[in-house]
Amino acid sequence: MACKVPRTKLGSQGLEVSKQGLGCMGMSAFYGPPKPEEEMIHLIRQVFSCGVTFLDTSDLYGPFTNEILLGKALKGIRQQVQLATKFGISFEDGKVKIRGDPDYVRACCEASLKRLDVDCIDLYYIHLVDATVPIEVTIGEMKKLVEEGKIKYIGLSNASASTIRRAHAVHPVTAVQIEWSLWTRDFEKDIIPTCRELGIGIVAYSPLGRGFLSAGAKLLETLSETDYRKVGQPRYQNENLQKNEKLFIALCQLATKKECTPGQLALAWLHNQGDDVVPIPGTTKLQNFEENLGSLQVKLTSEEIEEIEAVFHVDAAAGGRYDESDNSCITSETPPLSSWSS
Structure with missing residues (x-):
């Protein structure tokens, strides 16, 4: 597939990335068994050949195995790729542990x-x-890593507006990663305006609602029994699923009018939110990747955007993003710097 993917500035610190990225989590974790390594390496190479150079992973994915996979896939093309990874979540004695202390960061x-x-x-x-750790302390250690040449740019994921401001005061934050899609719009009130005020780029993960905005309820028929969406996602359960399927049917109708797929329309809506927004849809199939990339060709008028948002208003989706046990640490505040003693 020959194509040219536009590029964009992510944030105001100099990082330039492809206008659409690739989330790599599902290749190794959470969405059923890990996919065959050689197939995923081949897919990443094809993605790169199409001009998508912004790749997203985390030490959590696997854990660790997704980073190893990317390391193998990037042999020979490393300097042409913008590589993003994350830290801060670990599993200790079977429980999730969130850490931001300097020793752990390093x-x-x-x-x-x-x-x-x-x-x-x-x-x-x-x-x-x-x-439990002032954000200034965590960012302070990351700033040292920048000075040492081990990282180029600093990002935050799932952070509150006040945390973003405090972090940015210590060292410029280049990007904030949030779950943003037609059925997850709760960050539009404070997080996105804060980022734009500070010149911080916005990276949208799960821009297709973890696949629902591409396939609707029938997606569940294709998922393994260990897939996180099947066992732990409130929006995929029972009455919530029935209500959300009505949203998907409405999205299909709008997409038919626009002569594109529902997934392309959902991604196009995000691309039309501004040049500072970079969605990172994930996939393990070339066909799905090519469909996602087609969203860059879908241009929306203001009237079409209004029509879409009339269906997918801020509270349209039934069910939370996570169950209550997973949701407690999202956008947490941190204690003041004055409380910290190393």
């Missing part, structure tokens, strides 16, 4: 560099904010 970065087999990480995110 140890995670060193370990990711080895797994990725690179000298420098382009964009390094805090995956979840540690509510």
